[in-house]
Amino acid sequence: MTGSTDEAGKTPVLSARGLVKRYGHVTAIDGADFDLHAGEVLAVVGDNGAGKSSLIKALSGALVPDAGEIQVDGRRVHFRSPLDARRCGIETVYQDLALSPAQDIATNMFLGREIRRNGPLGLVRKLDTAKMRAEAQRVLDELDIKIKSITQPVETLSGGQRQGVAVARAAAFGSKAVIMDEPTAALGVAESGRVLALIDRIRGRGLPVVLISHNMPHVFEIADRIHVHRLGRRVAVVSPRTTSMNQVVGLITGALRVNEQGAVEEVSSAIHTGLSA
Structure with a gap:
């Protein structure tokens, strides 16, 4: 099957077209589209209830949409669980981090993907703790996580x-994309800065990152593009270099829209122009 392309004619690493998810009379995803390019940080922003979480859950396999399609490198995929998404190289770091507090760092990084010894000891599938620790340390060093x-x-x-460990685990196993849900939400200024620097280093490795965040200064500091989600669908994709923070807030609230020429304008003026025509 031929893969879809975005407006620039490129094949995204991860994309979605016409995703729909309903819960009874409530529509959480209403024909949503999505495009993530190689080597970029794409911020996904929107009000509470806009459908961001449902969209991300669909892209990470935690939710099965009722309609629409998801593609990885232009190839249609069917995610029935997060494991399916992981098999396609998509890793997700949720707000709760999914870490086991009493276990050490290496054990957490290989949770569910433990390395086991070969040879005679492999008959009883004994864990190769030394190898897991060495590999975990290598990834932490590569990402400069102290x-x-x-x-x-x-x-x-x-x-x-802790956020660094969760992100390092995602970066270690994610070959296509890493999705991060509010990674700086519970952190102070200094620790938030370190997490943003970590995201930048992951981008530097060529691995694209989806950043879901309510923190506009963080979004404008790190994102290459901003996906604005409203009422269950994508309403705009803008650049933080050519769009102001106030304009993005206006797109989120519905006070502004992006016209056919790609310019941000007031919804009231767009309606007035339409009536005049």
Whole structure:
């Protein structure tokens, strides 16, 4: 099957067309489109209830849409679970981080994907702890995540360090994209800065990142493009270099829209122009 392309004629790494999800009389996703390009940070913004979480759950396999399609590198895929998305190289870091506090860093990074020894000991599938620790340390070093010891229990880490471990796990196994849900929401200024720097380093490795965030300064600091979600669908994709923070807020609330020429304008003036015509 031929894959879809975006407005620029490129084949996105991860895309969606016409996604729909209903819960009884409530429509959470209403014909939503989505495009993520290689090597970019795409911020997804919108009010509470706009359908951002449902969209991301569909893209990460946590939700099965009622209609529409998802593509990875232009190839149609069917995600029935998060495991299906992971098999396609899409990793998600949720707000709760899904870490086991009492376990050490290496164990958390390989949770559900443990490395087991070969040879005679492989008959009883004994864990290769040394290899997992070495690999976990390599990934942390590559991403410049400062941890005192790879054998530390996660519960001894700061909030920013825990976020770093969760992100490192996603970066270690994500070959196509990493999705991050509000990664700086519970962090202070310094730790938020370190997480944004970590996102930048992941982008530098060529791995695209989807950043869901309500923090506009963070969005404008790190994003290459901004996907604006409203009433269950994508209403605009804008550049933080040519669009102001106030304009993005206006798009989120519905006070502004993007016209056919790609310019941001007031909805009232657009209606007036239509009536005049």
